[in-house]
Amino acid sequence: MSAGSALVSSGPPVASERYGSGSGGGEVWIYRLEEAQLRRQREETAGAGAGAGLLQLFKSVFLPQGFPESVSADYIQYQLWDTAQAFCSSLSGTLATQASLRGVGVGNQEATVAAATATWLLRDGTGMLGRILFAWRKGTKLDSEAKKWRLFADVLNDVAMFMEILAPFFPAFFLLIVCSAGVFKSIVGVAGGATRAALTVHQARRDNMADISAKDGSQETLVNLAGLLVSLLLISLVTENPTLTLLLFSLFTVLHLVSNFKAVRSVVMETFNEARLDVVWQTFVRSGEILTPRDANAKEPVFNWFSGAVPIRLGVKLQELVHSPEELERVTRARQDKRFLIAVDNSCVYVCLLLGASVRDEFESMCQALSLRKLLTQRKKDKHRHWDLVEESKSLLERHFDSFMKSLDETRWETSRNLLDWDEWRIRLKSKSN
Known part of the structure; x- marks a missing residue:
């Protein structure tokens, strides 16, 4: 049997096969008998060509196998809003990281490596404790109220980044502020990760949670890469300009919260809480x-x-x-x-x-x-x-x-x-x- 496609299709079709669904733009192939051989030929459809091939490649890389039948009906709307909020959060995170680095002494000749390291370790240590305590107290709530805690996590994340941006302006309380922000971010990690898992259970319609989770990770990585490229342009603008930093952070925060609200509102769960x-x-x-x-x-x-x-x-x-x-x-x-x-x-x-x-x-x-x-x-x-x-x-x-x-x-x-x-x-x- 030859796997190539013939230019001339003279034999009668004996079988056909489709990869994916018709509504999802799946590929259709025809098998014909030609000169005592079974040949496979792609069926020509409207819109077929290089553009369709690139679209199919994009879908196979970033969308779950079997899309759209393998996911819930609200999948695309949620993912679009989730992508928007992730992009805004990535830009806000760049501004917060720059402020934190400036606060621990990056660029300051009088700062010591030991002091900066101690600050970072204390921030991480308090964050670990916060993660454990939050999972203990609220872990059972994250399944039953996934939407509420998903939104809570994103609001708290914005609060934590705002604290990191303000911390350099209060050097006497810098350690307290960044440690508190570290606790908040650890809570965000628990609540955000757990509620995302709960939403993945809802979206998976073919017991394909792992595939959906993996493709969600690919989408997030692509968004973060785009955010990284934009952040490289922002850094030169906001360096030594705290007013512009706060203005941009406020803009990104508003867009982030609106996108998050739209995302959780787009989810239609059929189970009762x-x-x-x-x-x-x-x-x-x-x-x-x-x-x-x-x-x-x-x-x-x-x-x-x-x-x-x-x-x-x-x-x-x-x-x-x-x-x-x-x-x-x-x-x-x-x-x-x-x-x-x-x-x-x-x-x-x-x-x-x-x-x-x-x-x-x-x-x-x-x-x-x-x-x-x-x-x-x-x-x-x-x-x-x-x-x-x-x-x-x-x-x-x-x-x-x-x-x-x-x-x-x-x-x-x-x-x-x-x-x-x-x-x-x-x-x-x-x-x-x-």
């Missing part, structure tokens, strides 16, 4: 309609770092739920045949899961907790007893939950798993019903 489930559940209770993933993601808050809403704690220890035999008897009687227990006080809603609870039980308990939180918020100034609110939220659940889950099963929402922030405690009640 607390915010998305709250939006969809409250809408269904109010109107009987199920929001699509796109509509719910558009309404999901990403700036609710300090919202002041009553927190919901999931999968807690039993002692956080009840504090006396009377409360235990009441909460177990209220559960009926449910595989969860729920209670509330003025500051928090608590949910305990029983051993053997299913994903559906997790959804059911969370929907009641969301209703309970709304009732508590609405009637906080009234002197309603908490158990009355629990009973009212249970009535709402009984009226709407079954039809809610049935409606979800008919949409694109993922109900076989969720991204709710469950702790690991599970209890067994010593009763005949359990």
Whole structure:
């Protein structure tokens, strides 16, 4: 069999093959029988030529194999905005690095290598401690609230770079400022890397997380290379010109934050976290309609770092739920045949899961907790007893939950798993019903 392409195609086609999808501009080849040989010839299509070949090469280098079918529908929009923010961040980082180097004494004949090295080591050391502490305290939140923490990481990164630019103007506090900035950047590394992994899970539609992650790295490297070339031009402009440095940094920061906001807003996740489930559940209770993933993601808050809403704690220890035999008897009687227990006080809603609870039980308990939180918020100034609110939220659940889950099963929402922030405690009640 010859792998070459014939100039004259006289034999009948016996097979054809395509590399990639038709919508993605995949290559199409025809196999023909000619002079007792099987020959392979590329099918001529509109737009074929050197330009199409270069485009295909670019896609194979920087986009996941099987694009666009192998990724989520929001992949391109997210990556374009992510590319824009990475470029702005690269330029801002150049300005911050130049300021840090000037602060540790580069260009100053009176500065010593030992002092500069000590400053750098202290900055790195405090950053390592910050990385460990942040992963310990917030690691479980990064899956369930990937968008919020992705945006948080980029805002904190801009704050850290701004501190590095200002540090040389405060020589007495230079070490404190750069060490604080190092802690912030270490947090950025944890939050940014972890949330990027969570978004990669969402984007991978063929279990191709590694390929998507690798191509994302190639895209980031290309962007950083472009940023490096532009930075070489900027350095000559901003050297010994702090006013221009601050002006350019402000411009790049604004573009960086806008691009990041657009990037996280473009992500349409089909799995439920607390915010998305709250939006969809409250809408269904109010109107009987199920929001699509796109509509719910558009309404999901990403700036609710300090919202002041009553927190919901999931999968807690039993002692956080009840504090006396009377409360235990009441909460177990209220559960009926449910595989969860729920209670509330003025500051928090608590949910305990029983051993053997299913994903559906997790959804059911969370929907009641969301209703309970709304009732508590609405009637906080009234002197309603908490158990009355629990009973009212249970009535709402009984009226709407079954039809809610049935409606979800008919949409694109993922109900076989969720991204709710469950702790690991599970209890067994010593009763005949359990």
